[in-house]
Amino acid sequence: MSSVRPVVVPANPLRLEVMALHAYHVAPASGMIKLDAMENPYVLPQDLRDEIARLVADAEINRYPDAGAQLLKAEIRRVSNLPHGMDILLGNGSDEIIQLLALAVARPGAVLLSVEPSFVMYKMISTFVGMRYVGVPLDDDFSLNRKAMLDAIRQEQPALVFLAYPNNPTGNLFDAATIKQIIEAAPGLVVVDEAYYAFARDSFIPHLAHYDNLLVMRTFSKLGMAGLRLGFLAGAKAWLNQLEKLRLPYNVGVLSQLVAVKLLQHHDVLLEQAERIKQQRARLLAALNTVVGVRTYSSEANFILFRVAKATQVFEGLKQRGVLIKNLNSGHPALTDCLRVTVGTPDENRSFVVALQDTINQLA
Numbered sequence: 001m002s003s004v005r006p007v008v009v010p011a012n013p014l015r016l017e018v019m020a021l022h023a024y025h026v027a028p029a030s031g032m033i034k035l036d037a038m039e040n041p042y043v044l045p046q047d048l049r050d051e052i053a054r055l056v057a058d059a060e061i062n063r064y065p066d067a068g069a070q071l072l073k074a075e076i077r078r079v080s081n082l083p084h085g086m087d088i089l090l091g092n093g094s095d096e097i098i099q100l101l102a103l104a105v106a107r108p109g110a111v112l113l114s115v116e117p118s119f120v121m122y123k124m125i126s127t128f129v130g131m132r133y134v135g136v137p138l139d140d141d142f143s144l145n146r147k148a149m150l151d152a153i154r155q156e157q158p159a160l161v162f163l164a165y166p167n168n169p170t171g172n173l174f175d176a177a178t179i180k181q182i183i184e185a186a187p188g189l190v191v192v193d194e195a196y197y198a199f200a201r202d203s204f205i206p207h208l209a210h211y212d213n214l215l216v217m218r219t220f221s222k223l224g225m226a227g228l229r230l231g232f233l234a235g236a237k238a239w240l241n242q243l244e245k246l247r248l249p250y251n252v253g254v255l256s257q258l259v260a261v262k263l264l265q266h267h268d269v270l271l272e273q274a275e276r277i278k279q280q281r282a283r284l285l286a287a288l289n290t291v292v293g294v295r296t297y298s299s300e301a302n303f304i305l306f307r308v309a310k311a312t313q314v315f316e317g318l319k320q321r322g323v324l325i326k327n328l329n330s331g332h333p334a335l336t337d338c339l340r341v342t343v344g345t346p347d348e349n350r351s352f353v354v355a356l357q358d359t360i361n362q363l364a
């Protein structure tokens, strides 16, 4: 008698929480003035672009990259003023580092804690790895609610806390003394996410040596390398040696390594562009403040959050006029009627303000 094979029922093996997710939305931007994604709007000087072209032409793309990315790490160390004894872990963008950190701590029941509104990937990645996410509401002015944070930490005992400093999408720096209290109260790791460090007055890198459970994460995306996908985590060797085990080999490609090393050797060029962006941020803020019906929030980043009546219609009106910004309305309740604009070139910012004024006039 031949054995009967079990009937194979086609089943959907996907996790329910994955099916319930909404994919991270990237709006099509072809032909638009693109002020939605916090990119640096300036191109590199021609001589630097020529150097990069030669580097890329000679790159050994048939070989795997340097797995330890030694040259790149040395340049990052040099430009970031890391305290003695601190090490670096590289990510394919800092998003990858958030995921790696979450993977490392995702024991059953483990909690990832952040604030709301903040960077949406913290919550999404909690779901990816099966962690419980806790979002503590910010105060109405988007500052940290110290009591709520300390209470939540005591109650939830989070394995991982993320604080974006400056915060995205609100643009403010949180109170540094409160962050220090959070680090001291937290039973697990606290990651200060400094994606916008180049535009901000303060950093937690100098404090790394003072706190055993503090890590600082940065990306080069907002400084002008969004296309390269490169971020890093800085902290004590003891932590980073463990986290390195989860980093996929060769996560930063040959071309990203070569080009980033070259750009960091010309860090002054990027810092000068960041300086121009900061100057434009002040002008854009002043211009927005002259538009009747617009309420702005001051920013330490390369974008400005603002509130306006009929925000979604304003967003659509801007789009029709060829300007793409970010619509935050109908996301988090604290962001009702909020839009976020990235600081562009002087021309782009002017076009945006004209289009905004025109749209608001038409809607009135």
Ligand SMILES: *Cc1c(COP(=O)(O)O)cnc(C)c1O
Binding pocket: 092, 093, 094, 095, 096, 119, 164, 167, 168, 193, 195, 218, 219, 220, 221, 226, 229, 230, 231
């Ligand atoms: C943009 C951003 C990141 C991610 O940047 P990558 O491009 O993945 O390096 C991380 N955190 C915050 C707060 C951001 O705004």
